[in-house]
Amino acid sequence: MNSTQERFNQSQLYRNRKFTINDVWSINSNWVNDLRLQYAYYSLANQNPCSTCPQDVTIVDLGQVTVGPGDNQYQKQNTYSVVDNLSWAHGKHTFKFGGQYMHFIYPQFFLSRSNGDNWYKTMQTLVNDLEPDVRGRTLRNAGSGFFLGTQSAMYGFLQDDIKVTPRLTLNLGLRYEYWTNPVGDETQALNAISSVPGVINFGIPKTDKNNIAPRVGFAFDPTGSGKTAIRAGFGIYYDVKFQNFASITLPPQLQSELDPASACTLTPQPSWCATHTNFLAGGGLPATYIPPATQADARALTTSYIDDTVMPKVLSWSLSVQRELYHNSSLEVRYLGTRGVSLPVQYRRNRTSYFDAGGAVLPTFLNPSSIPATWNANTPTDVGYYNFDSNIYAPFGFAANVTSDPPYGSSTYHGGSISFTQRAFRGLTLNTNYTYAHAIDNSTNEFFTSLLNPRRAEDTNRLVNDRANSDLDVRHKFVLSLIYELPKTTTGNRFLKALLNGYQISPVFLGQSGQPVTIQSAVDSNGNGDTAGDRAVFNPSGTGQVSGDVFPVCELPGGTTYVGTTSFLSADLNGCNANSSAPFGFDPAIGYTPVNPGDRYVIAGAGARSTIGRNSITTPGFGVLNLSVFKNTHISETKYLQLQAQVFNILNHPNYSLSNGNVFSNAGVVTATTTQSYVLPFDPNFLNPKVFSGGIRSITLGVKLFF
Template sequence: LRFSQRKDLQYYQADIAGPSGGNGNGYIHAIQQQAAIGYTWTITPSSLLDVRFGFDHILAGKVPPYLGGPSMQQLYGLPGLPTSSNLTGGLNSQSVSGFSQFGRQTSNPQFQNPTSFNPKLNYSIIKGRHAIKMGYEFVDIRTEVLDVNPLYGADTYAGQFSKPTCAELGQATGCPITSDATSYNLADFIFGLPSTIQLGNNFVSNLRQHVHSLYVQDDYRVSSKLTLNIGLRWEFATPLWERDNNWTNFDPTTNTLIKATNGSLYNRALVHPDYKDFGPRVGMAYSFSPKTVMRAGYGISYSFFNRVGSAQEGINAPQALFGIVTQSIPNGVVPSTFLTTQNSFTTGLNSPANFNPITSNIDYIPADTRWPYIQSWFFSIQQELTHDTVLEVAYNGNHSLRLPIIADYNQAYPNQLTATCNATVQSGCLGVLARRPIPGFGPITWLDPAGDNDYNGLSTRFEHRFSGGLYFLNSFTWSKALGDSEQALEYFAGYVEANPQNIRNLHAERGPTSFDVEFMNITSIVYQLPFGRGRKFGSNMNPVFDAIAGGWELNSINTANTGNPIFVYYSPSTANDVTGLTNDYRGEAFLRPNVTGSGISQSKGAMINNYFAGYTFTTPPAYAPFGNEARNAFRAPGLEQWDLAADKNFRIHESIALQFRSEFFNVINHTNFGVPNTTSTSSAFGTIRTTYPARQIQFALKLLF
């Protein structure tokens, strides 16, 4: 019987301290409890039965600072926002375009609490040259998840409503007005004129999934030189369902939402179960000589979603509501329905009675969706050069199919080229809603199982095993990762979307994946200086001298790799937009521009001010909003870093030692530049204003007993 518990509690400070801030992650917690029990029965000298049961429970999430404090009604007299203590506290989200966000982070609070039960049974038997294993495993996964946001409301000020009209300035129609978007957005905030108002309902989903696995494997020793590994695994993972049938899916044949009911697995999950997931595996090892070994293998494995969120049907309308109101002041006339900051949440945005498929989160997973699978293969040759030194050359590859591509199933068609909607005139261009193919619905989050990714890598490993006080390892990889599907939550500087810009042309999305690093070399060295007691020199050294000069160990890690892929994007106008910005995981409404030219070689000093020198980027017209730039067409700067550590143990007693550690990160203080600004419509486009950490030195004492 084994039990373990791990707690990880961290606090992330907001940009602005105090109740007016809070836009950071706040208090993040991850508490894990694990228990396992097992029994092994030796049936005969050549066979045994192993029975195990595992339990895993995780509480993971975040809560904002000041949670449980006075409500917005008590503090500022704003009605319509939650008043229960599990949601109140601090200022709600106030986002002024061009400025740091005020108030609470929009996705806070949030949690995901999975619990799993895992019994398994394994039987092993040895018959002659065959070592046969077979078994069964079952996993029961239960996940409690809160992933609706913003739960405390969010106002966005990006409409420039305070910008005067020509008539207000006493000028003729069409007069030039100096545009200072940042100032006008700030004025909107001061006057309480939000352009977007959002509020979600406090809905907790209780998701369920079962996974069954059967396997058989035979390790067959054909001869003293050749060993074969042959196996087959069958897995059946149910589609997810919700404990109380709070589960809906979009039906494209009727353009309606269908709701889960009791009955069959399909009735509850609204996706047909997939019973045909067979994973064969075959491997071999052949010894040409005692010093030369060749290994190869091939296998198929499956990926079952157990990360849940708003791209799953459990966080779907009408049970989970992401209420949103987008406001405008056409022709300078304020509509009677316009909501100010003071009354922006009085309309019941998150009330089920006000469910609107145009503004709510709608999910669609095709009913015939099958689980993604990965074909993996490898080939390697390992050569012993000396008694303690090995050289290995290997090739690894995989091909992933049926990966989920998260996109907008109801993506709008581009505007048509007309006399009033063209490269210079946009007065006649239609908005996003008017161009959607399915009327009556806004964006529809689509888990399209069409992703196709490849990875191929050649690697070498030179290793000198620890002897004579020295350990040396050098690993080099030359690889290429290509595909059209990204992880749904992928987000880092220079890469901000997982969705395709055009769902009707997935071929244009194929390119390097966000994690593609073409070249990587890592050199690791551990060297025990040969001075001091128990070392080559000074084994009888005076204890005082030994305490100073003896027993030192040096550790060195040098890393050098090329940069990750990045792409240039532009923030589309309403005329160019084809999806809109909503609270889900389709990424952002960023599109790629047109690009011409080719890169030029330049110094680092010039690079940080014009990273894309030699290229020309232009924003496409509304009738052709998808630019010709390929996905991930550029590379961020690479990384070169040397880390060094010097350690020494001071023996206090036979079983007690004090370890002194000195660690130097980026010891030569090499400047590694960050990612350039990749927004082509930004005044800072192409500039690099960030770097990776400079040299850092830290000292530590550790008591070992």
């Protein structure tokens, strides 16, 4: 983690080693066996630079800025692999079959939120040291962070390339993959005491054995001249389920996650539970792990569930036409489509929304003239919202969020590209490509690698409502790269020849459209106990890209209404006037209205429904020109020295867009991609592209010796 404060700078230590033994045996002219034995070692260690620092705090009205160190982490992975492939050429057929066995010894340690995550709506709440008031986001883990990720993988395949005619080749293949679950998954059985028959069963997760992957394709020369090729193919591919899903979901017998509600069920209670004041002074969420002694304790501390393994699957198909234009040059037009299924989605199993439970939606009166002057007994209010308990497992004694990663996600990608390639010709090598593509999915950010996109759906029970442009959707992309070797000088002077020859110039231009982000409210609008996915309200009468907070529309006992003068985000509850005889001590709200009726985007208050779709806003695109210059000086026939000068963004043109062209960045890095201010309607930097880095010019000089 990078920071201007030294105590928050976090070091990372990586180590890698790889060894390979390869034996290729030509049995005869038709049979060839390829055997590979491989070993790889990898380790990573992060250290918390300030273990005595206060707990991490996030302040919503300051753009969700977070202050605090990261968590300790280490992992070591020893990988052993045996691969054996056998090829047989027989007539028109070229058969290839073989397999691979891999074994991973993978101990790791990571205790997420070990320092506590405390979320405050306002800086004032933090200054007053009140209990953090952002529902579902104040959490702390305690206990063991050790997870044994040891597992094995086995692959087998058959492939036949058939030369049907001199101009047509058919490719047929079948592959099977099997992965064991990480050994650490078995720790879920330690929590069997928390099982509820017919509701949730804490046992050892099952492996996925149904991973058959057929492949089919062809290559066709329509003219027989060898200058045109038509290729097409279809295949099914499987991905590995990340161990992160299991390693951060240990049972309460090893690790527990506390929020304010579950912390106050402990005996003894934290001192702040009685008054909800002096939160940090009273130690905040406790870090002391207390093993559950009874079924009631175990259920109250259960925070996770590991589903039976279903490997993520991608169906992929493509069609391309390639044509040689002239010597060493070709043009290719290509279409690629993919369909992803069984993708992991972060899901809080025990939560349902107020709306799913039949709760009435409170209106957002975008036009102040539409606010009713009176109310009646049938007018819904926010009392039902505040009385609602989203925890459907509460009757069984579960107090915290029970989070899992079931295979509910799906994606679709369609892309068309045109590429021109000029291989080395008179010192020039050129590649250029333009791609138009559209990526759609219902989840991308389950590891929270972007703060500009939600990590969970607004309502996971209605995942279809989150199907939209993917976080990774880049609609247009153009790349031009070339390498030009300057003509050689034939002077007889040896010194001048060495000085004037061996130069290469390589400019690269990259331009692409922006990526989608989601306008978020940071308010639990739908009452499911989670602010992560809740979006804002769109005002069609609003102008520009302005946004803001809302006032509550409140009811008086006499049957009249009034607009509160305290905005929702600044209020202790709903922003209505204090009323000791009313539920929760304030007049009920019957809806909301923008603080500024001209705002195009406003937050969705408690019990209001958002009207903006996921990823409905696109950040600015960018274009950058880089230049590299190389000077190669031969020392001998087998050795040469290369001097390098590389200039990134040589024109020093500011690109106020997402860094590196995507929304993802290293966790904890303090850059524009890790602030939510760009997508929060109440923030002064809302949709202001200058919160992103402009990408200043940088120059790198280097020397390499090749031998």
